[in-house]
Structure formats: structure tokens, C-alpha cells
Amino acid sequence: MTHLSAKDVNIKRSGRNILKNISLSLGSGELVGLIGPNGAGKTTLLKVLLGLIEPTSGLVQLNNIPISKVSRKTVASHIGYLAQGSPCHWPLTVEKVVELGYLSRGKARNNDTASKLFSLDQAINKLGLSSLRHRLVPTLSGGERTLTMIARCLMGGSPLLLADEPITGLDPGHQVDVMLNFLDHISDINGVVAVLHDLNIAAQYCDRLILMDQGAIVSDGHPKDVLTSKNLIDVYGIVADISLKDGRPLVIGHRGRGGHGF
Amino acid sequence: MIETYKNKSNEINYFILIAVLLGLVLILFTSSIFLGTTSISLKKTLSAILALEGLYLTIIIELRLPRAILALFMGAALGISGAALQGLLRNPLAEPGLIGVSGASALGSVIVFYTGLSVSYSFALPVGGMTGAALSILLLYFLAGKDPSILKLILAGVAINTLTGAFTVLALNLSPNPYAAYEVFFWLLGSLENTSVDHVFLAAPCICVGFIILATTGRGLDALTLGEDVARSLGVGLRKLQARIILGTALCVGASVSVAGVVGFVGLIVPHILRPAVGHSPRRLLIVSGLGGAALTLAADILVRFIATGQGLQLGVLTALLGAPFFILLVFKLREDN
Numbered sequence: 001m002t003h004l005s006a007k008d009v010n011i012k013r014s015g016r017n018i019l020k021n022i023s024l025s026l027g028s029g030e031l032v033g034l035i036g037p038n039g040a041g042k043t044t045l046l047k048v049l050l051g052l053i054e055p056t057s058g059l060v061q062l063n064n065i066p067i068s069k070v071s072r073k074t075v076a077s078h079i080g081y082l083a084q085g086s087p088c089h090w091p092l093t094v095e096k097v098v099e100l101g102y103l104s105r106g107k108a109r110n111n112d113t114a115s116k117l118f119s120l121d122q123a124i125n126k127l128g129l130s131s132l133r134h135r136l137v138p139t140l141s142g143g144e145r146t147l148t149m150i151a152r153c154l155m156g157g158s159p160l161l162l163a164d165e166p167i168t169g170l171d172p173g174h175q176v177d178v179m180l181n182f183l184d185h186i187s188d189i190n191g192v193v194a195v196l197h198d199l200n201i202a203a204q205y206c207d208r209l210i211l212m213d214q215g216a217i218v219s220d221g222h223p224k225d226v227l228t229s230k231n232l233i234d235v236y237g238i239v240a241d242i243s244l245k246d247g248r249p250l251v252i253g254h255r256g257r258g259g260h261g262f
Numbered sequence: 263m264i265e266t267y268k269n270k271s272n273e274i275n276y277f278i279l280i281a282v283l284l285g286l287v288l289i290l291f292t293s294s295i296f297l298g299t300t301s302i303s304l305k306k307t308l309s310a311i312l313a314l315e316g317l318y319l320t321i322i323i324e325l326r327l328p329r330a331i332l333a334l335f336m337g338a339a340l341g342i343s344g345a346a347l348q349g350l351l352r353n354p355l356a357e358p359g360l361i362g363v364s365g366a367s368a369l370g371s372v373i374v375f376y377t378g379l380s381v382s383y384s385f386a387l388p389v390g391g392m393t394g395a396a397l398s399i400l401l402l403y404f405l406a407g408k409d410p411s412i413l414k415l416i417l418a419g420v421a422i423n424t425l426t427g428a429f430t431v432l433a434l435n436l437s438p439n440p441y442a443a444y445e446v447f448f449w450l451l452g453s454l455e456n457t458s459v460d461h462v463f464l465a466a467p468c469i470c471v472g473f474i475i476l477a478t479t480g481r482g483l484d485a486l487t488l489g490e491d492v493a494r495s496l497g498v499g500l501r502k503l504q505a506r507i508i509l510g511t512a513l514c515v516g517a518s519v520s521v522a523g524v525v526g527f528v529g530l531i532v533p534h535i536l537r538p539a540v541g542h543s544p545r546r547l548l549i550v551s552g553l554g555g556a557a558l559t560l561a562a563d564i565l566v567r568f569i570a571t572g573q574g575l576q577l578g579v580l581t582a583l584l585g586a587p588f589f590i591l592l593v594f595k596l597r598e599d600n
Binding site for chain 1: 352481484485486487488489491492494495496497498499537541542543544
């Protein structure tokens with residue numbers, strides 16, 4: 001089991017509070033959508049949870065050990081990371097990039113914490129990348145790049161996956177593709193946290209949403225409890241029609257901040 | 263069709279590539295020993311070695327052999343340093359000369375030379391060179407910031423080059439002895455001409471250690487392809503990786519510059535040519551660039567013996583003449599890519 005928690009995490013930079021009293025608990029078995037307007041602190045929160053940024057105050061714990069005390073290799077064997085925009089600075093082939101996932105496989109991993117380990121072929125085939133295997137990653141479309149990076153994470157075998165805007169800018173086909181792959185990854189030992197902007201996709205695929213605004217968590221729970229008209233007005237400044245479809249909210253925004261129509 | 267071709271990688275089998283480059287280095291190293299203004303045939307070389315005496319043996323052991331060994335080590339050092347710096351900064355223009363590392367090493371050596379420390383302690387010269395190199399990389403990081411763009415990197419390099427150049431010229435200007443200034447000036451141009459066995463003992467161990475440090479940074483550099491955050495998420499200790507590359511480059515470039523002056527562009531040309539052959543993998547580029555750098559430097563050092571023999575064309579001048587058009591080509595390519 002991988003369990004990641006934050007307790008009263010604050011980040012202050014040049015007098016500004018980027019994260020305010022963040023407390024949350026993440027683990028296996030769920031697909032969590034992290035939502036909120038631009039600049040709400042979602043990316044910063046992911047980096048703090050990964051131990052890439054040291055909080056000004058507060059504590060991030062991986063399996064009840066402060067993450068700053070855990071070696072980078074051990075963190076890597078528990079948490080995989082999909083960065084925003086899937087950067088790839090050299091023209092490596094899809095195969096080579098997926099193979100880089102090997103780096104995060106810890107040597108002395110407990111079998112009970114290990115999720116199913118994929119071989120290179122399995123990881124590539126699972127994401128439907130076999131025809132792109134020898135293509136250079138920078139020449140791929142945004143969607144194909146994201147799928148390549150997901151395959152890289154599967155290769156690493158880390159149970160918990162933190163994804164920063166994995167479907168932003170993708171066409172609907174690739175958006176659904178990525179979300180279904182996340183759902184497929186979820187199991188007793190695996191979990192996914194994804195930063196999302198599309199509220200309907202977030203509501204449809206995630207069982208839990210965390211809504212952030214100005215560095216603080218506004219709401220954390222089931223989509224129908226998070227996507228309320230009050231929250232949407234307060235956080236996004238949109239007046240919205242919210243209907244329920246199969247128990248999940250469907251949001252149609254009407255008016256933006258300042259009362260201008262869409 | 264053209265599209266699919268362009269999207270494919272032109273990778274060559276890694277081990278075949280290494281074997282070919284090793285063969286090339288071996289041929290050039292041997293050629294370097296018996297090619298020169300005093301022509302010594304292979305037969306004479308062999309008989310001189312077998313007889314263990316004579317003028318030819320003296321030429322070979324005291325002049326040609328140290329020169330060939332230094333060309334080999336220096337080339338390997340510059341090649342792998344270029345590849346490592348490019349991997350660390352994720353930028354094909356990061357070359358020890360262009361970003362000011364060689365200039366700073368030269369300044370370090372010049373300072374040691376002028377303070378007279380090099381007379382009392384022979385190892386002070388490479389230590390000065392290495393200190394200069396390490397300081398310049400730290401300064402580069404400070405100026406260009408993390409994840410530097412090409413523009414920031416080049417600007418920072420220009421700033422460091424200008425700074426170290428100004429101080430080096432100042433040292434030449436204030437030199438009490440014009441003959442010493444002349445000597446330093448020629449040494450700065452980069453040459454292996456007057457090197458001896460002492461130079462080998464001075465530079466080779468530092469370069470060996472530096473080379474090994476750089477050669478073991480491959481996994482981290484591969485991971486860095488995906489950006490600093492992802493690399494760290496994959497378990498790479500970034501600070502440690504940076505420190506190792508700074509130390510390794512300082513040892514390699516500092517030691518090379520302090521014995522043979524500034525031989526530029528090797529670290530730019532060699533990784534650039536070989537990168538497609540290793541499928542752009544920063545890890546595989548390391549050793550291969552070391553071998554390629556050794557081959558290029560050996561070849562250039564043989565060439566300078568035959569061009570303008572009377573004038574004594576300096577090695578650094580030749581590599582600059584070869585490298586500058588290459589640099590221009592690279593700028594054109596980057597412009598196209600953007």
C-alpha cells in the first residue's frame with residue numbers, strides 16, 4: 001500500500017501564500033481529480049506531494065515517513081509523475097522514453113507493495129503505441145506524447161501516479177483514452193491523482209474531486225458534493241446549470257466573472 | 263515517405279560504433295607516433311623500439327609518444343565534457359569553449375603561471391586550470407538559471423568568456439617580461455607541440471578521474487531528457503548529478519587546458535556528429551564522444567604538422583577553423599527547428 005498525506009502544508013514565496021493549510025490523504029484504489037482555476041496552486045501541490053518542493057511549514061508523509069527523509073529512489077518506486085506538457089528535450093524514440101521508466105524500479109521492493117510490473121512490450125502495447133514504437137517523441141502529437149509518458153510510468157511500476165494536466169489540449173478521443181487508461185490503472189494497490197480542467201470529464205471519471213482556489217482546498221469529496229452551484233460561483237465565478245446524470249453532475253456554465261455572457 | 267524517414271531514428275548498433283571508433287583512435291594514435299616532419303618509417307620505429315637506442319627512439323619516447331598520449335587524453339576529455347554538459351543543460355550548444363569553461367581554465371592557469379606558483383609546484387598549473395573551470399560552471403548556473411534557454415546559455419557564456427578574456431589580456435598586458443607574454447599567448451592558442459612526459463603525468467591522472475566521473479552520469483542524463491522534475495521523480499538526485507558533472511568537467515577541461523591551452527570546438531563537433539548514431543541518448547553519447555574527441559584531436563594534431571610547417575600552425579587554431587563553420591551550421595539548424 002502506498003499512502004501519501006499532507007498536513008497543514010503552507011508555501012510562502014515572496015510574501016505570497018501559494019499553498020495555505022493543505023491537509024489531505026491520498027492512497028490506492030481511487031482516481032482523484034484535482035481541479036481549480038489557473039494559479040490555484042495545483043501544480044505546486046503535486047510537486048510538494050512528490051517531495052520536489054520543500055513546504056515552508058507543514059508535513060508531507062509517504063507511508064507515515066516524512067518525505068524529506070525518504071530517498072529519491074524510494075519515492076520513485078512509490079510515486080510516478082507525469083509532468084505538464086510531457087517535456088522531452090532530445091528526439092528519443094517512444095521505446096527509449098518508455099524504457100526510462102525502469103529507472104524508478106527500486107531494487108529492494110517489497111512484493112506486497114509492488115503493483116503488477118510491465119515489460120517494455122506490455123507497457124507499449126497496453127497504451128496502443130506499438131505502431132509508434134520507433135517514432136521520435138518530439139514529432140508526436142500531444143495525445144501520443146501523453147500516452148507515451150503514461151506507458152513510461154506503467155513501466156516504472158510505481159503504484160501511485162500524479163499527473164499534471166494530462167488531458168489539457170488533447171482532442172476528445174485522446175482525452176477519453178487517457179482517462180480510461182487511468183481508470184484501468186486503479187486497483188487495490190494503485191491510485192491516480194490528475195490535475196484536470198474539464199469539470200465534466202472530472203465528474204464523469206473521478207470518484208473524488210479536490211477543488212482548490214487561491215492555494216487552499218475549498219472542497220474535497222464526491223463530484224456531486226464538490227461541483228455545487230455555490231462552489232462554481234465562488235471559485236470559478238460561473239453561474240451554472242448542474243444536472244445529475246447517472247448520479248454524476250453535468251455542468252453547463254452560463255455566465256463568467258463580471259456577468260458577461262459566454 | 264520523406265516524413266516517415268525523418269521521424270525515424272538513424273541509430274547504429276552501439277557496440278559496433280564503439281568498436282569502429284576504438285579502431286580509428288588506435289590507427290590515428292599509431293600514425294601520430296611515426297608521422298611528422300622527421301619522417302620515421304614503421305620499420306625504423308619498430309627497430310628503434312626493439313634496439314632501445316638511437317636518435318629515433320629519443321624522438322619517439324620524448325616527443326612523439328607524449329604528444330600522441332596527450333592528444334588522446336585531451337580529445338577524450340573535451341569530447342566527453344561536451345557531451346556531459348550538453349546532457350546536463352539539455353542544449354546542443356553547451357561546449358566547454360563556448361560557455362566559457364575553457365577560457366576560465368586558461369585564466370586559472372595564467373594566474374598560477376604569473377604568481378610563480380607553477381615554478382615551485384608543477385601540479386599548481388592543472389589545479390589552477392581546474393579551479394577556473396569549476397568556478398566558471400558555477401557562475402554559468404548562477405547567470406543562466408535552471409533550465410536555461412539557448413539564448414540565456416549563450417549570453418551567460420559570452421559574459422564569462424568576456425570576463426575571463428579581459429583578465430587574461432590584463433595579465434598579458436601587465437607582464438613584466440615580453441617574452442613570457444609571447445609564450446603565454448602561444449600557449450593560449452592551444453598546442454601540443456612542446457609537451458613532454460611531465461605533462462602526461464600532470465594531466466593524464468586528472469583526466470582519467472574526470473572521465474570516469476562523467477562516464478557514470480549517463481542514467482541521470484538520460485532521465486534529464488524528460489526535464490528536471492521528472493528526472494527527480496524517477497529517483498535521480500539532481501544536486502549530486504550536477505556536482506559530479508561540474509567536478510568531472512573541471513578535472514577534464516582544467517587539466518587539458520593547463521597543459522595544452524585552449525583547443526576549442528571538439529566538445530561541440532564530436533557530440534553533434536555522433537548524437538544521431540546513438541539515437542540521441544545522452545548516456546550512450548558519453549563514451550562515444552570521448553572516443554570521437556580523441557580521434558578528432560589526434561587527427562587534427564597530425565594535420566598541423568603538415569600544414570604550414572614553417573609557421574607552426576597551432577592545434578587550437580585548426581580546431582577553431584574547423585569548428586566555427588560547424589557552429590554556424592548548428593545555428594542554422596536550430597533556427598529551422600524553431
